Amino acid sequence: MSNEHSMRRVTAIRNGTVIDHIPSGQAMRVLEMLGIGGETSVPISLVMNVPSKKMGSKDIIKVEDRELTQGELDRLALVAPDAHVAIIRAYSVAEKLTINLGEEVVNVVRCTFSNCITTNLREPQAHRLRVVQRDPLELRCHYCGRPQDLGELANNVL
Amino acid sequence: MEGSIVAGLITMDDLTNEQIIEILSDAERLLPVARGELYLPLLKGRILGNLFFEPSTRTRMSFETAMKRLGGDVVNLGDVKTSSVVKGETLFDTIQMVDGYTDIIAMRHPRQGAAQYAQDAARVPILNGGDGAGHHPTQTMLDLFTIQQAHGRLDGLKVVLAGDLRYGRTVHSLSHALVRFGCDLVFASPDLLRMPEEIVSDLRAHGANVLETEDLYGSMAEADVVYMTRIQKERFADEDEYARCAGAYKLHARHLEDVKQDMIVMHPLPRIDEIDPTVDKTRHARYFEQAFNGVVARMALLCRLLGVTVPADVHAEGGAL
Numbered sequence: 482m483s484n485e486h487s488m489r490r491v492t493a494i495r496n497g498t499v500i501d502h503i504p505s506g507q508a509m510r511v512l513e514m515l516g517i518g519g520e521t522s523v524p525i526s527l528v529m530n531v532p533s534k535k536m537g538s539k540d541i542i543k544v545e546d547r548e549l550t551q552g553e554l555d556r557l558a559l560v561a562p563d564a565h566v567a568i569i570r571a572y573s574v575a576e577k578l579t580i581n582l583g584e585e586v587v588n589v590v591r592c593t594f595s596n597c598i599t600t601n602l603r604e605p606q607a608h609r610l611r612v613v614q615r616d617p618l619e620l621r622c623h624y625c626g627r628p629q630d631l632g633e634l635a636n637n638v639l
Numbered sequence: 640m641e642g643s644i645v646a647g648l649i650t651m652d653d654l655t656n657e658q659i660i661e662i663l664s665d666a667e668r669l670l671p672v673a674r675g676e677l678y679l680p681l682l683k684g685r686i687l688g689n690l691f692f693e694p695s696t697r698t699r700m701s702f703e704t705a706m707k708r709l710g711g712d713v714v715n716l717g718d719v720k721t722s723s724v725v726k727g728e729t730l731f732d733t734i735q736m737v738d739g740y741t742d743i744i745a746m747r748h749p750r751q752g753a754a755q756y757a758q759d760a761a762r763v764p765i766l767n768g769g770d771g772a773g774h775h776p777t778q779t780m781l782d783l784f785t786i787q788q789a790h791g792r793l794d795g796l797k798v799v800l801a802g803d804l805r806y807g808r809t810v811h812s813l814s815h816a817l818v819r820f821g822c823d824l825v826f827a828s829p830d831l832l833r834m835p836e837e838i839v840s841d842l843r844a845h846g847a848n849v850l851e852t853e854d855l856y857g858s859m860a861e862a863d864v865v866y867m868t869r870i871q872k873e874r875f876a877d878e879d880e881y882a883r884c885a886g887a888y889k890l891h892a893r894h895l896e897d898v899k900q901d902m903i904v905m906h907p908l909p910r911i912d913e914i915d916p917t918v919d920k921t922r923h924a925r926y927f928e929q930a931f932n933g934v935v936a937r938m939a940l941l942c943r944l945l946g947v948t949v950p951a952d953v954h955a956e957g958g959a960l
Contacts, residue, residue: 606760623755
């Protein structure tokens with residue numbers, strides 16, 4: 482099945498954001514990480530495990546009437562660093578946004594280790610996670626050095 | 640010898656092998672100063688800030704002794720319960736204040752990562768004296784000094800680390816350092832207190848030859864060093880589990896009959912009953928010298944981090960007390 486067919490599984494949106502090329506099965510984690518979910522009032526369409534030439538299979542999310550901010554893109558980088566993000570205005574792609582997972586993730590999420598110095602949220606210095614490996618993603622806290630529990634990160638969004 | 644200056648000492652990764660060897664050599668030359676046989680005020684006019692946010696006897700006292708033997712002075716945070724920390728001051732603010740009062744800071748903190756956090760906030764070098772279950776590099780330096788003193792080298796030794804390998808930050812830092820010098824390691828512990836898996840795999844990824852066992856006594860025959868540790872009661876939620884682990888190893892003089900003549904027994908102290916006093920009188924016991932070496936190793940580190948050269952001939956530069 483072509484990419485076009487995958488995209489059309491759900492209705493085209495007038496205004497909003499399309500997140501394509503999400504690793505298969507990760508769409509729910511993406512929503513969790515972005516804080517977009519059950520309580521949000523905007524319509525969300527989600528397709529999972531659709532065939533993809535590039536990835537074998539993938540997930541796609543369409544969020545209506547909402548454009549992702551840079552902060553949200555930074556969070557997205559932790560779950561789907563190779564996803565494609567397009568801002569849609571009047572049914573057309575108005576902007577393509579680039580996700581950048583650099584060498585360090587600063588002030589996006591806090592360390593998942595319960596005894597890290599940064600668990601005291603009154604401490605003012607930046608929350609810093611080093612990208613040790615990109616695929617599969619491995620992050621370590623700059624301060625305590627602990628490997629991060631990726632499943633827990635969504636609960637630690639700043 | 641003019642060695643390169645390091646910014647601070649948070650983990651052993653802050654030192655190259657070459658720097659470790661240089662600092663151990665500085666420590667060797669400073670022995671008469673540490674013993675009080677020679678007065679060499681290399682750090683006169685310098686002030687060490689001792690920030691111990693959790694209890695410490697040996698580390699805190701040996702830092703203080705090291706600074707004073709070199710003619711420097713020490714200011715202490717004092718009891719955490721009566722300091723500004725109890726009023727809710729952040730570590731960042733405490734460090735900002737002490738940074739202005741001192742030239743170098745030695746710090747122990749219950750939270751992991753606190754030393755790196757402090758280093759990022761400070762202008763002066765930080766010496767990590769233990770951060771949670773994280774790192775304790777100054778202990779590692781005194782351990783390496785003790786091993787080198789006994790064996791004349793660090794490379795290619797067989798070292799048995801025994802006891803609480805799960806929670807003991809001392810053995811975590813030491814294992815990494817020993818592997819860098821090509822030592823073979825044996826981890827002897829009760830199953831509940833095994834070395835964390837990520838550390839074992841990290842060590843193996845660095846080419847280490849690591850053997851894990853519960854049989855301490857059976858692994859000592861070929862050992863050059865047996866490093867015992869205390870089973871820490873405070874780490875157990877279940878009293879029965881503690882009781883089972885606590886009695887796991889009790890090294891007695893009779894266990895040392897078939898070991899190598901020059902094998903040394905080390906322990907970071909305090910000990911409970913994992914080393915029987917009968918071991919104290921054997922040629923193998925090194926734990927009290929090891930505790931003393933805390934002073935000389937920290938003297939060498941204080942000099943290095945403050946950019947002060949330890950003279951090649953300390954007797955020519957030093958004077959009588």
